[in-house]
Amino acid sequence: MELFYYLVFGGLGAVVAALELSKNNKDRIATSQAFTSFKNNYLFVYSLMMAGDWLQGPYVYYLYTTYGYGKGDIGQLFIAGFGSSMLFGTIVGSLADKQGRKRACVTYCITYILSCITKHSPQYRILMVGRVLGGIATSLLFSAFESWLVAEHNKRGFDQQWLSLTFSKAIFLGNGLVAILSGLFGNLLVDTLNLGPVSPFDAAACFLAIGMAVIMSSWTENFGDPSDNKDLLTQFKGAAVAIASDEKIALLGAIQSLFEGSMYTFVFLWTPALSPNNEDIPHGFIFATFMLASMLGSSFASRLMARSSPKVESYMQIVFVVSSASLLLPIITNFLVAPSKVKGGGISFAGCLQLLGFCTFEACVGIFWPSIMKMRSQYIPEEARSTIMNFFRIPLNIFVCIVLYNVDAFPITVMFGMCSIFLFVASILQRRLCAIADKPKTEDWMAMKERDTEEEPLTEP
Numbered sequence: 001m002e003l004f005y006y007l008v009f010g011g012l013g014a015v016v017a018a019l020e021l022s023k024n025n026k027d028r029i030a031t032s033q034a035f036t037s038f039k040n041n042y043l044f045v046y047s048l049m050m051a052g053d054w055l056q057g058p059y060v061y062y063l064y065t066t067y068g069y070g071k072g073d074i075g076q077l078f079i080a081g082f083g084s085s086m087l088f089g090t091i092v093g094s095l096a097d098k099q100g101r102k103r104a105c106v107t108y109c110i111t112y113i114l115s116c117i118t119k120h121s122p123q124y125r126i127l128m129v130g131r132v133l134g135g136i137a138t139s140l141l142f143s144a145f146e147s148w149l150v151a152e153h154n155k156r157g158f159d160q161q162w163l164s165l166t167f168s169k170a171i172f173l174g175n176g177l178v179a180i181l182s183g184l185f186g187n188l189l190v191d192t193l194n195l196g197p198v199s200p201f202d203a204a205a206c207f208l209a210i211g212m213a214v215i216m217s218s219w220t221e222n223f224g225d226p227s228d229n230k231d232l233l234t235q236f237k238g239a240a241v242a243i244a245s246d247e248k249i250a251l252l253g254a255i256q257s258l259f260e261g262s263m264y265t266f267v268f269l270w271t272p273a274l275s276p277n278n279e280d281i282p283h284g285f286i287f288a289t290f291m292l293a294s295m296l297g298s299s300f301a302s303r304l305m306a307r308s309s310p311k312v313e314s315y316m317q318i319v320f321v322v323s324s325a326s327l328l329l330p331i332i333t334n335f336l337v338a339p340s341k342v343k344g345g346g347i348s349f350a351g352c353l354q355l356l357g358f359c360t361f362e363a364c365v366g367i368f369w370p371s372i373m374k375m376r377s378q379y380i381p382e383e384a385r386s387t388i389m390n391f392f393r394i395p396l397n398i399f400v401c402i403v404l405y406n407v408d409a410f411p412i413t414v415m416f417g418m419c420s421i422f423l424f425v426a427s428i429l430q431r432r433l434c435a436i437a438d439k440p441k442t443e444d445w446m447a448m449k450e451r452d453t454e455e456e457p458l459t460e461p
Contacts, residue, residue: 002346005285008359012292019299029165029306035158039166041218042149043173048211049141050174052112054182055204056134058287059190063197067122077131079401084135086397092136094235094387097224101148101386102215108140109212116205119198143389150377150385151222163377167370168302175369176295180288187284224383239387248379251433253392256372258426259320261399262419263365266327268403269415270358273330274351276412281347286355293359297366304367305374312371313434319371320427323364327420329357331413375433 031039064074096104111133118130153163186200193199243249270290275281304315333350347355380388403415 004347004352004355005282005289008355009285009289009292012289012296012359016292016296016299019296019303023303029162031159031162031165034156035162038152038156038158039162039169041214042166043169045211045214045219046145046170046174047178048207048214049108049145050178051182052109052204052208052211053138053141054179055186055200055207056116058183058186058284059197059200063119063201064127066197067127069124073124075404077127079404080128081131081135081138082397082400082404084132085139086135086394086401088132088136090139090390090394092140094239094390096140096144096147096386097235097384100221100223101144101151102219102221104140104144104386105148105215105219106212108137108144109208109215111140112137113205113208116201116208119201139390139393142393143386146373146376147224147385147389148219148222151224151382152220154382155222160377164305164370164374165302167373168298168305171298171366171369172295172302176291176298176366179291179294183284183288183291224385224387235384235387236391239384239391242381242384242388243391246379247436248433249388251429252372252375252379253388253395255320255426255429255433256392257395257399258422258429259323259368259372260393260396261403262323262327262422264396264400265403265415265419266358266361269412272412273354273358273416274347277345277348279345279347279351281351289355289359290362293362294366297363297368298370299366300363301367301370305370311434311437312374313430313437316368316371317427317430317434319364319367320423320430323361323368324420324423324427326357326361326364327416327423329354330416331420334413 061074064077069077092104092107115130115133115137118126118133121127149166150163153166154160185203189195189199189203190197243253270286271281271283274286304310305312333353337348337350337353376385376389
């Protein structure tokens with residue numbers, strides 16, 4: 001392995017360690033013992049949930065190829081996953097507000113475990129069922145757990161600022177350290193122990209089962225709007241009205257969709273970008289480097305959110321601009337550096353420059369996650385938190401499905417340029433959100449609720 005990869009990984013690791021060790025009182029939030037216990041319980045569960053997810057990621061495509069499926073069939077399986085998340089996942093995730101967030105988290109575990117079990121079958125239809133189940137689970141992962149945390153945090157009377165600490169630690173651990181360890185553990189199972197490409201999915205199911213046991217034994221239930229007289233269509237209508245009536249919620253949804261759409265597109269593009277001539281690159285080590293960069297971003301975000309200034313709405317404008325610029329590097333290097341025509345070999349000079357830019361983008365991802373969580377906790381009404389959060393994922397999943405379907409139709413530079421434009425638009429929308437953030441929250445949501453209550457017909461018992 002080339003020295004360059006070790007230098008990048010070691011440099012990022014040193015910066016992360018320096019940031020964590022150099023934190024002073026201004027960078028830390030004074031909390032209570034009760035909150036610390038609550039936070040640690042959530043972080044333990046969240047880390048297990050993310051381990052169940054990260055263990056699968058690097059081996060899904062590889063497993064399908066070992067079963068003899070080509071790029072077209074595999075593409076359809078991936079589209080089914082994102083489509084399922086958009087259609088079925090939105091419905092199931094939205095039920096968390098009415099049926100209970102703890103119950104939704106347990107449903108996530110069961111659904112994802114079943115998805116892992118389907119990977120033992122080489123039959124296409126069973127694998128398709130697994131992708132559908134995985135899509136539903138993904139929607140629950142990115143809505144039910146955060147909704148439960150925010151509601152339980154408020155119910156226990158903890159300081160609102162303490163949420164920032166939980167969010168940043170969750171990303172630092174779940175999307176950073178756990179991702180790196182999961183990649184190494186999966187590599188141990190598949191390559192070192194020769195247990196086969198399905199072994200990471202079995203390990204993921206075990207972690208999910210442990211997490212489900214902890215949830216069932218230590219979490220209490222909480223709800224959004226548990227009214228018996230509100231069906232799912234009414235919940236969707238209420239969520240749509242809330243988004244339409246509050247510009248801050250609408251802006252937040254647009255910003256999230258633009259950033260996450262670019263992020264998921266990047267996941268498909270970084271490999272061909274770094275190895276356009278089939279260069280021999282260490283995919284697992286590069287993935288671990290990206291996750292280390294994400295840890296750097298989340299560590300930096302924890303410092304920012306521990307202080308009263310600058311506000312999240314303010315510094316995120318800069319983050320989006322930097323992320324937009326970082327994804328322009330493949331286009332810039334394509335013009336400034338003559339492309340190599342030699343097949344194979346090690347990573348090129350242009351690839352080295354792009355890798356540094358991609359690490360910058362991943363650091364922005366590490367800042368984005370806890371920051372967007374904090375903004376969602378401030379602006380999204382508790383009554384329909386899960387429903388609205390799943391609404392945000394609809395345009396995201398549509399966008400990713402379109403990209404997957406047309407991934408071979410456009411040059412890679414065009415795809416990166418599109419992502420860069422989306423991120424720049426996100427910075428403009430973030431600027432608007434910053435401008436109106438201090439305005440009083442709209443009363444339209446409560447007014448809409450009161451109007452619905454008044455208009456509901458009386459029914460016989």
